[in-house]
Amino acid sequence: MARTVDLSTVEASGKRKWIYPIVSRGLWYRRRKWAAYALIIWLVGVPWTQWDGRQTLLFDFYHRKFQVFGWTFFANESSVFLGFVLFFIASILILTALFGRVFCGWACPQTVFMEFIFRPIEQWLEGTGLSQKRWNQQEYSKKLPRKLVKYFLFFSISMVLSNTFIAYLFGSHHLIKMIQEGPLSNASIFFGMLFVAVLINFQFGWFREQVCAFVCPYGRLQSILLDRHSVIVAYDAKRGEPRGKLGQTSGDCIDCHKCVQVCPTGIDIRAGLQLECIHCTQCIDVCDEVMTKIGKPIGLIAYNTQAAMAEKPKVIFRPRLLIYGLVFLIGGFLMGAFGLGRKSIDASLHREAGRNLFEKVGQTEFVNNFKINIQNRLDESQKLSWQLIEPPSAELILPEGEIELKPEEKRSIQLLIKMKSEDFHSEVGSIPLKIKISVDADNQVDLNSKIFGYESDD
Ligand code: SF4
């Protein structure tokens, strides 16, 4: 027999069930509101701030350059990035194992912008809950003026967010320059920005909680990331059941459905922990209000753990937390070790493609062709000095004597290593090659390879 699953935002027919939540302005809502405003100011404001003379956060994928609180990293610094990815993933895993989906309810841009920017505008124009639903059922011509105002405001905010996105990707000073030059001077970026604005508008104007319920991979992983000791928003069924009208049942839940009416994903928390629950705490606030009105203790819905509700002992250090903690430390160590130990230049030595391993020059000498890819990691010029460490008998031939790299410049430099045939003590063979490139005593890079040739009888 086919199994059916009830989805809070989908009718049995498969049609979208639109959610018209009421807002409960209780204690947790007020706390979340201030956290949300702080995050919004931070998110929109950070690209306009400087740290140590550079944009505080910049994710310049085009130039494969990332600026994070005064540090500049390039995409080829894989160890630092691996460390960061491990650190970031482990932080989310630890946070989730300890506090459930606290990120979703308090810090996810979807929740923050939806509940504290877009929904308040909509409810200001259309009302809330049932009255909003009724207002939306009237003829389109009657609601058109307010809908136009709503979508004008939505699109204006989407444009601000989309431009903020550009500031993170290309830099705020470039954004100002592009605005001054006009849209057609930077057409591809302009249309990219418009596309992102339309996408943001679509997300907050229409798609909304569907992203939490069906798209977000973090939400999907919740069932494996949480355990019975994770703090979640939970209904205390022991205390609440049997539910019923006030005075007609021994349970504290008076079945008023207010916790369902405030839920932005349309679920009933009394059915237990569900994938759609974004831990927004609205049901806590409204139920506390109900409990206060009927003279019962607050906390029928509260932050709690499944273990505590089953009166099992509290366990903080679980095996999963120890494993996540280990990954966290490895990530932190990689970031620290490779981040702090990084040099002001990056260099790699390669053999010239399409060239012979070695070429004979005259009767007694060989040359090997190499290419060095070098990058200045600083935003100031650097002069490089070169030294051939091994083999001492060889000669290093560079096209220019002294090389100066401009700020963040990448360059490929051809070089030749000349060897005497008598230095090879076999038929075709190789000798280790070591070149040192230095800026100063703290910024030196050793490059290793092999040079080829043979002992000639000529
Ligand atoms: S708000 Fe509280 S009392 Fe009302 S239905 Fe929900 S859990 Fe029961």
Ligand code: SF4
């Ligand atoms: S069940 Fe409660 S905490 Fe979860 S999404 Fe709904 S209102 Fe928010």
